[in-house]
Amino acid sequence: MATWSNFNFQNSNSPLMEQIIFFHDHTLIILIMITILVGYLMLSLFFNKFINRFLLEEQMIELIWTILPAITLIFIALPSLRLLYLLDDINNPLITIKSIGHQWYWSYEYSDLKNISFDSYMIPSNELNLNNFRLLEVDNRIILPIKTQIRIMITSSDVIHSWTVPSLGVKMDANPGRLNQTNFFINRPGLYYGQCSEICGANHSFMPIVIESILMKNFIEWINNYS
Ligand SMILES: [Cu+2]
Structure with missing residues (x-):
């Protein structure tokens, strides 16, 4: 059961809960990496002395920030689907x-x-x-x-x-x-x-x-x- 100041999952008592926790940790690591990257980029773009008032488009950066999130999503979606089907499986119940x-x-x-x-x-x-x-x-x-x-x-x-x-x-x-x-x-x-x-x-x-x-x-x- 949950106790005071229990901010994470309860410890697992079944193989499927172990898998759920693994997936949670995996996704959280990705989330932290994105937060750090975006945070760093935003801060370093806000607080510098360069100004470009005539920028209209930049194809290369658009391409990068479209493809990179798509790849990142695949790394979340595939383990997520694996877990989803694992949880749905009925294994010859006794x-x-x-x-x-x-x-x-x-x-x-x-x-x-x-x-x-x-x-x-x-x-x-x-x-x-x-x-x-x-x-x-x-x-x-x-x-x-x-x-x-x-x-x-x-x-x-x-x-x-x-x-x-x-x-x-x-x-x-x-x-x-x-x-x-x-x-x-x-x-x-x-x-x-x-x-x-x-x-x-x-x-x-x-x-x-x-x-x-x-x-x-x-x-x-x-x-x-x-x-
Ligand atoms: Cu109820």
Whole structure:
């Protein structure tokens, strides 16, 4: 989860989020190089003693500052497209879960091993434990195994919501009457926090998402013992 003075991405907990961070850093480096170049050129052109009041056109510089940005854009577009298709890929998921957005909570269904379904409500601030995160904890967490391809089907029962877990690089709209799917792979055991990311009404800010990732054997145990 994000903590105070966290101005960058959260650390990644999935291979796709690693790729998103790599792409972000790559693009940011290009952005910094352009800013420095343009900044230097502007300052050195403003603050010099030369004046040319009769300049009408200059074909060569026009050519250069058309072609150079075009090449720069290719270096952003190609990795961007690679990432886009990588994020869209569904890699033989072992487990499929379903998430339904409601005003204002999420509900989850596991139906490929046993029919499990539950609602996941935010824990109000006055009921929190000392080690809990305010406005982020839920009463029923999504339990999932680590190092497993997981598919999540996302829909809504009322208005548009958005199911998001930043450290896993997942964000998918929950539309009423439509089933969206995405997938992710959790690298390590832990708790991953997210929040609804589509303004969905008065309590939009109070329908967080929590994933608890555990070892596969513990996950099977959880499924077996669920009643
Ligand atoms: Cu919302």
